[in-house]
Amino acid sequence: MKYICSLLFAMMLLVGPIFAQNARKEWALDEHWRFSKGDFEKASSTTFDDQEWQEVTVPHDWAIYGPFDEKHDLQVVAVTQNGEKVATKKTGRTGGLPYMGVGWYRRNFDVEGFDPKQQVVNLIFDGAMSEAQVYVNGQKVGFWPYGYNSFFFDITPYLNEDGLNNSLAVRLENKEQSSRWYPGAGLYRNVHIRVTPKIHVPVWGSFVTTPYVSEEYASVNIKTQLENVPEGTDLKIITEIMDDEGKAVAVKENTQKLNHGRPLEQYLTVNNPQLWSPESPNLYHAQSTIYIDDQIVDKYTTRFGIRKIEFIADKGFFLNGEHRKFQGVNLHHDLGPLGAAVNHSAIKRQLRILKDMGADAVRTSHNMPAPELVELCDEMGLMVMVESFDEWDVAKSKNGYHRYFEEWAEKDMVNMVRHFRNNPSVIMWSIGNEVPTQCSPDGYKVAKFLQDICHREDPTRLVTAGMDRVSCVLDNGFAAMIDIAGLNYRTHRYQETYERLPHSLVLGSETGSTVSSRGVYHFPVEKAAQVVHEDHQSSSYDMEYCYWSNLPEDDFALAEDYDWTMGQFVWTGFDYLGEPTPYDTDAWPNHSSMFGIVDLAGIPKDRYYLYKSVWKKKEETLHILPHWNWKGREGEITPVFVYTNYPTAELFVNGKSYGKQSKTMDGTLQERYRLMWMDVVYEPGEVKVVAYDSTGKAVKEKMLKTASKPHHIELVPEQDAVQANGKELAFVMVRIVDKEGNLCPQDQHSVSFKVTGAGSFKAVANGDPTSTELFHVPEMKVFNGELTLVVESSKEAGEIIIDAKARGLKRSSISIHSK
Template identity: 25%
Template sequence: MTREPLHDGWTVGPKLGPFEAPADGAGPRLVVLPHDALRDLPRSADEVQGVHSGYTPGGAFEYSRELEVPPSWRERTVRLEFEGVYRDAVVFLNGEVVVHESNGYAGFSAVLDPYLRFGEVNRLTVEARAHRDSRWYSGAGIYRPVHLEVTDPVHIPVHGVTVTTPDIDEERAVVAVAATVRNSTRHTRETRVAWTVTGPTGEIVASGGCPVTVLPGTDAVARARLIVDEPLRWHPDHPHLYALQTTVTDAAGGALDEDSTTFGIRTVQVDPRNGLRINGRPLKLRGACVHHDNGPLGAATFDDAEDRRVRLLKEAGFNALRSAHNPMSRAMLDACDRHGLVVMDELADAWTRSKAPHDATITFPERWERDVAGLVAKDRNHPSVIMYSIGNEILELGTPIGSTWSRRLAERVRDLDHTRFVTNGINGIIANLPRMAEAREQVEDANTMMANMGDQMGLMNASPLVSASIEESAAVLDVVGFNYADSRYRQDAVDHPDRVIVGSETFPARIDVMWGLVEELPHVIGDFTWTGWDYLGEAGIGRVDYTDEPGYEPTGTAGPYPYRLAESGDLDITGYRRTISYYREIVYGLRVEPYIAVHRPQHHGRPTATTPWSWTDTVSTWSWDAAHGAPVTVDVYADADEVELLLDGESLGVAPVGAEKAFLARFETEFHPGELIAVARRAGHETGRHVVRTAGTPRLQAHADRDEVAVGGLAFVAITLADDAGITVADRDVRVEVQVSGPGVLAGLGSGRARTEESFGASAYTTYDGRLLAVIRVDGPGEVVVTASADGYEIARTAVRGI
């Protein structure tokens, strides 16, 4: 078998009818996959998709490339494996339809055999389209990797190897393996399947094999129970991984196919008395909801970008991710396996009642079984995956027919994988919208409705009406996911003593309350904030408005143009930790030192408007272009009784922690350059301190995240306005031009600024709070030099080497 990425040589342009001609400048252009066809389209305040897509238009697109087909392929099976095409993908070879896949998040295969012209150059085309089919920025096109596979007609199909560990103790683990062998010939074939298990340190720890006879045109499954002695178990604290090599040979020992599968050995248990346990150890889920886009890269899914996101989220204190509201990429699952984050992988945002005019509900009733099967097949060998979520805020969930859909989906998941738990992100208010007709008429979308309800939302979510309507749908689950319904946690322990709950989606600023409930209540196994990483679309949902701004008009949760980002992540789209991330880390008990967050002096005293997804407009810096003596508000996050604030050694006062909000002490003071120190104390004893200093003369700096990058991979270059000590200035932003020389290209450029008309595909972008991220794709071996320049600053350079 040969398997190689098919990422080069593609062109993309608008999908046109047979009698249409492209507009000037809109013809096909050369691209490298993965690719997002929407990212660089012009945005407009009049765009019909509006705030949902971040004012980015949709469209229909056609990708094309040539494929050389040698005569030797005549005796082989040839297929393309797509990890994701958004959306309604149609694959053609030489003008003939090969396959159609409507689900924009589902992986699928295109078997090319019937359409190949041997010894010729064949023409491959892929259509994709996106328009008013999502409540967030979806991207469009071949946005996840594509692989060309050439195999023997007797081979292992995609996701054809399954590994489970049903019996584990300290002395040994039983590794149950199953390999599907497919025979697409006209003759019965005698084969042999062999397995080898390699341990985390590279040694062979188990092996086995058996003969398998496969009738023509059928599949046969070979199974074995292999024994691994003294297993090293996978856990978020030590994510040990094993590798299973599966080989298929013919009767004479000739190689037919092979497959490599990574897996972990671990047990997962859940109950309302002990909560969640992995390998018998209790684990409270410090969870983050994440969308699928990669910020400046748009929706394009690169292995290095997914790995970086997972790594930075774990460094910020999270130990669990919820893929919202669609199946997680394979690359992110691999990264969660490697770095030790557990996963709640989600099937869909809607079933049969639509949330957008052209969303997946159009085909869901006909194809739900394929969607479930695809999700499970992708996930079932990943030790990081512990829960399948069958939906998010499903509109029909509170009805009798909706309950039958809940049961149907949950049981199908269990048929395919009984080793993991089934959940669902239930929002009792959303599930009862027909009973809230008056509220529906007054608002544009569900987010605004929930934001406007305030404390009433908690009361309604805990009401008898909601309780009765969701009881059947909740009963089919192993773990009941509640979105914005912590008001139910205590009462459900009484009304449903066998019910296990997870906060599947919660308001970020309420983490002090939410985590207190998780720690107090054993039947509540964790909390997933909205969101861990900022994302494109649902623009401005977490913004802070200054209401005295000329022309200000309340717009609910919808950020007016040119808002592009949600602005609700603990980490912004560049991976920089916002101040709320450090507050959360302190609430989790993972950070002992306090943390200083300064409200921008230029806005001091101005009235603000926020949403339930907002945090404060703060930055951890004492470098401001403000007058000496200007009033300023300083927040200090701390797990302490009190905090003392000092400037250049002189006390600015002591404030109690918790007067304004739990884990927070607030100071009203004046800005003077110098060294600002926060000292936290409990019972009079210092528990930690945090220092911020005024920057010296800033200069433009560029630093790559690593020195060497594999060809085809990404380097992430942080561009900052900082002094020689690395202290970044926050309010002197400049437009930076980025150039790349050598075997690499600028794949994306952006900042954490939520409201902007700048393009991620441009070579220049304005810093935000002194920071900017350039993403470099390395296309060949050798040195790639990145140069950053801005008016008034010396040029900054950094380099990486492609290997």
């Protein structure tokens, strides 16, 4: 180690001044954009006058500001993936928001110190929705149709000679019937400028793998691509690996000759590696410095992790030698009231809520994710299945990706894999979801084409696909050809799939599709599929599901009972905009899903605690449902459920015992995972549950009380402080409570907000899938007593003051520190 430190110090003394002349730099183009919806013939011109356009900050989603209207993307279609054969009127299918049409973004930018002979400038888009046409200084530099993928263009030849006052214009277009859910609109992900030396490591130009991993040491292989290097040039590369604390743990110097476009390749050994896992998300950085004739030409850093992933026939998935089942969820890309516009703190909040529930994995349904999500999964410890497409060459939506598949699929796959192949959280690639091609006679050829790209670009990970036509894929060779068989639902066919496929493994790539609305309970309580109610809500007793799907217990049991099942990715972790099943057929105002374990406002539903009780068995869970405010139900049967990690509990209503219930393997699957008292008679007052451990000892109790009339607003911030960077968000739970602080779970008061000081109002959401109130107006009705307020920090430190008021209630005020 003394040798390593000495060598690094010598390198710094030797090359510091030289490198300063060639240092790469990167910055985000986030502010000072001008935006207008509509098409403009000359908007790409440098002389176009955009002063009347709206000034916006990117990431920006033009459609999230509404209004909600059933006319937006009103469709008369048969949803083939849902088994429909007759076209019906679909309302709210894409969220009821005005995402269709053309929009233009314009701004100027400088590249200070630009030298076209010595530098390369890349313009990088993390995603643009969609069909992006990009112009620099009036010249078209490129086109990228797929709105979910990251892409970049070399804009060096298009810049002004001095690098200053360059104009950038981006035309985006969303066509009608181009999506099955809310896709968002605009420059909804970040845009970057990256300046590098002429000879440089290109975008996504490094590839780090760990071909051998043990507790004693790990072998780290690094391949580094270079551009603009003459054939046969001798190069020296020095790479140092540092741990998360910045401590050097390995260093190696190699001299190599660059031939035939091959990358520079090195092996380094890290002793006593800190392995990456969801429980310990340890990360490393590899910093590579490249020399020609002892002159630094580029310096490039790659973040990675050291871990070992294995898929073993009959036995399942292993991480770092330990058998584990995926406790995963599917996530759509929208962020509820923020729409599709990426925000680091909002994504981090989603992942924290899921981690607290016990989730350890995410499937990016059904598209390439924002880089922020994958980076946060690296840091927070969630495994990721990165998914590419919802359709291939055969259409699901009239104007979907099938229009571009033949020409663009390989380009999109290459970008996806190269972008995320160094992220340790990524454990497999998914090449598609419920694609109609799966039932084509030659569908396996298309699947092989995509899988081969993944294997070529990343030989270290296996490939899966979400398949829902089980008979097709078992009979035509489609499923047998793909590395890992991913089944969407069809739990009754897992055993058959296991027996017929050579993999001897089955993955629940999409599971559940249980539907519920937070705080809504319907009577009588019955297990049933595709249930609709007059209030357009689904019951939070968690007994309703779609006709193609099931309740959570089916998947819990499959994961626990068979080694060869690898766990699940639940549909979905959070509610999302669009697909308001089962209220998608002429059922306006429904416009957001009810599949989520957490609602659109980021408030957990009852089902959250069912998953937590199974996925976090070592952490105490004791949750009672429903609430206990039922004026007019006195004397009526009102079942009580308890979700807990304890095996037994006793229920009391106003001191009267309804007896003990214990989880059992001998009853229904629900009785294996839930404690249910089906004969409880409602009477106002107090519900108490006493939990018992496996020895029969009373270890925990919890109570619900009938609330009195609403008295005041309670504001509960999820964090005490935020960074004063103008981007970080603070989330505040807003609750209507009685005088004693009990939640009023049927209250629908409208609450208005005023945010002053070192922050501003950003959005508000109540989680009601039928609410058409706008997210960006500082007033909204609570849904069953609760909603979430979102505020944004300013760039100045200080206190963010939040005031909330509602007619007839005592107002409330809190402050959050911005530093």
